[in-house]
Amino acid sequence: MPFSARLGFAWHGCCTFAAVLLASDEALDADVRVFAEKAVVQLADGPPSRPPSRTRGRNAMTSSAGPQTGETPTARQKRVWNTMAPGYDKQIALFEKIWFAGGREWLGRRAHGRVLEVAIGTGRNMPHYPSDTSLTGIDLSPAMLAIARRRAAALDSPVELREGDAEHLPFDGASFDTVVCALSLCSIPDPGTAIAEMYRVLVPGGTLLLVDHIASSWQPLRAAQWLLERMTIRAGGEHFTRRQLPLVEVAGFEIAETVRLKAGTIERILARKPTAREADA
Known part of the structure; x- marks a missing residue:
C-alpha cells in the first residue's frame, strides 16, 4: 500500500478516536477538549500531503520499523521500542490524558x-x-x-x-x-x-x-481500528x-x-x- 494511503488511514483513525472520546466523556479537561475538537476538524481537511521527516520516535515507525529479513517478531519489537524510547514519554502523555x-x-x-x-x-x-x-x-x-x-x-x-x-x-x-x-x-x-x-x-x-x-x-469505531491496524501491525x-x-x-x-x-x-x-x-x- 502506498505511504500516502497508509498515512491517510492512520490520520482518519486518530481523528475518529478523538471524535468518539469527545462524545463519550463530558468531563474532559478544557485543553483536552480543545485538542479533540481540532482533531475532529481534520476529517474535513484530510491528512498531511507529505510524509513525516525521518526522526526518532513514533513517527519513524511508518518509515523504518517494518520487519527486516530474517528478523524474529521479538527482535523486531526490541528494535522498534529502542527506536521509540527517546520520545516515548512526550508522545504518550497526551494519550494518557x-x-x-x-x-x-x-x-x-x-x-x-x-x-x-x-x-x-x-x-x-x-x-x-x-x-x-x-x-x-x-x-x-x-x-x-x-x-x-x-x-x-x-x-x-x-x-x-x-x-x-x-x-x-x-x-x-x-x-x-x-x-x-x-x-x-x-x-x-x-x-x-x-x-x-x-x-x-x-x-x-x-x-x-x-x-x-x-x-x-x-462497530463503526471497531471498523476504523481494523483499518488503522492494517498499517500499525506492519509498521x-x-x-x-x-x-x-x-x-x-x-x-x-x-x-x-x-x-x-x-x-x-x-x-x-x-x-x-x-x-x-x-x-x-
Whole structure:
C-alpha cells in the first residue's frame, strides 16, 4: 500500500478516536477538549500531503520499523521500542490524558506485596505503587529501561530492573504477589504465552492487573481500528483489535473485576490465580 494511503488511514483513525472520546466523556479537561475538537476538524481537511521527516520516535515507525529479513517478531519489537524510547514519554502523555486517564492510578491502588511489572517501559507506573510494595520491572528494550532507571533514581524508588522477554519471564514460579502489565499486550507478539507466564510466576491467590486498549464495543469505531491496524501491525507490531480478557480466562485466572471505558476501547482487568484448594475444587 502506498505511504500516502497508509498515512491517510492512520490520520482518519486518530481523528475518529478523538471524535468518539469527545462524545463519550463530558468531563474532559478544557485543553483536552480543545485538542479533540481540532482533531475532529481534520476529517474535513484530510491528512498531511507529505510524509513525516525521518526522526526518532513514533513517527519513524511508518518509515523504518517494518520487519527486516530474517528478523524474529521479538527482535523486531526490541528494535522498534529502542527506536521509540527517546520520545516515548512526550508522545504518550497526551494519550494518557485523553484516552488512558486514571489507568495508572487504578493499577497502583490494587498492587500489593512483591510486584512484577511486565514491559515496564520508561517506568511511568512507578509513582503510583504503594510505598510498602517491592517492585521488579522487566522490559525487552534496554533503551526504555535506561529511562526507567533515571526515573527510579529521581523518585528515590528502590526497584529491580531487568532486560527480558514477557514470553519467557526469567523468574521462578510463584515468585510474585502481583503482576502488572499496562498498554503492552497490544504489541507483544504472543500475548497468550505472555499471560501464561504471568500466571506461572504468581503465587496461588496472587493478583493480575492489566490495562490496555482493545477493539471498541461500537462497530463503526471497531471498523476504523481494523483499518488503522492494517498499517500499525506492519509498521510496529501494534494491534488495535486484540482483547486480553479471553486469554486471561484460558490461562486459568478467575476474573474479579473488569471495566471497559472510552466507547469500549480501554479495558481494565483484575484477575486472581486460584489457590491450591480452589484449583482442586
